[in-house]
Amino acid sequence: MSLPWLRESWLQVVSDIQKQRFGHAHCIPARADLGADTYCRALVDYLLCLRPQGKACGTCKSCLLQHAGTHPDYYEVRSEDDKAIGVGKIRELTQSLQETANQHGAKVAWVKNAERMTVEAANALLKTLEEPTENTYIILTPVKTNGLLPTLRSRMRLHKFKEPSWAETEAWLTQKLGHALSTDDQLRCRHLAHSPLVALSLLKGELADDTDHVGQLAQAMCANGVWPQPTKQDWSAWLQASEAWLQELIRLRQRVAAERLRFPHLSELAHDWLQRQQITVGELNAWLALCYNLRKLTSEQSGLNAPLLLQQQWLQWKHKP
Known part of the structure; x- marks a missing residue:
């Protein structure tokens, strides 16, 4: 894991998978400021990989399919144009998850913007969480975990990310920028100590303050x-x-x-x-x-x-x- 503040969580997840105690349903906060998307993408790749070690091998057939965006056992659902995720999309997903894995490995579903599921959609997903098929993993990434139905949350493992301190964020920013932060840079982004990726974008001029x-x-x-x-x-x-x-x-x-x-x-x-x-x-x-x-x-x-x-x-x- 390239983001140091996520490394401890990543190592725990890898250990749990290797010891076959990872579980099938996971709720991971969509903390873009901490790199949650990078984390979840690495997790999806790891679960689908046929020869994983500390991360996806990147060379097996499953990894190559995933890299090409054509893996038949990976399913992604998201909100379109900031609209709600309707029950139709979730029913289509749950039906696909009932089928046999094409690559004879894991089936992985990633529901982005999960808090935007309608009540009907959430209830449609609930049965799959209660009675999952073998070697099936479902990852939900809501912006706010409490935006999910309590019945969903109760059937999932809730993950939390450790936020870096200012000293850790400053050290990482220095490494990424290739130079120490000026006094002005520190004043501009110190309030973003727990949002290092936002701080980096701000200092690189990619984001309005x-x-x-x-x-x-x-x-x-x-x-x-x-x-x-x-x-x-x-x-x-x-x-x-x-x-x-x-x-x-x-x-x-x-x-x-x-x-x-x-x-x-x-x-x-x-x-x-x-x-x-x-x-x-x-x-x-x-x-x-x-x-x-x-x-x-x-x-x-x-x-x-x-x-x-x-x-x-x-x-x-x-x-x-």
Whole structure:
């Protein structure tokens, strides 16, 4: 595993597979900022490989088919155009998983954006999780694990990734960039200590810095600043910033260590507001849950006025007595 913060988890998974105690159903958080896609791709390749060692061999017939994108025993389901994953797709998948493996090895299914399955689709998958065929593996990668039905979660192994510290992230960034981080670079991405791939993209100029979005929300909430006017084009970025800011407020309210803060330059402003308004962790978690629900709602239903719905959530922050 090329990403050092995932190496411990990877070694455990390989050990479990080799000892035949891996299980058939797995829920892996879709943490793009940590390289979850790379991790899951390596896992799929390993499970399908006919001669695996510490990773897929890359040379057996199964590996060559997988590399070419033509492996008959690999199935991938995902949301199309941010729409819900309907029951038809899942029924087609479960029917395929009942068939004999073409390559006489494992059958592997990867359901991406798994939280976007409709209730009917999730229930259709449930029976396969309860009564899997031999040598069949199902991997679900939701953005939020709690976005899955509890009945699904209870029948799967829930994986967690260890987040790197700032020192580990800085060392990795230095290696990838080929030079030490400047003071300005450190200030720009220290709040991304637990999201090293995002930090790398930011420093390489491939990603816009979301600090400005969070800063505007912080000023609007805590200092009577001007509230943003999200549009259909940028409301998702504002929703992401809303989640990031509420998560930061929760960390501050829980008095986490300073090095775990994402936006330390906003800490004083936030702390004063939290004390003045007597906002509880429970209230912040409730607001954050509404953000998660809005993300789920807009992924499952088309035609919603997402910018307006987001502004309605901000009204709760604004009108907190």
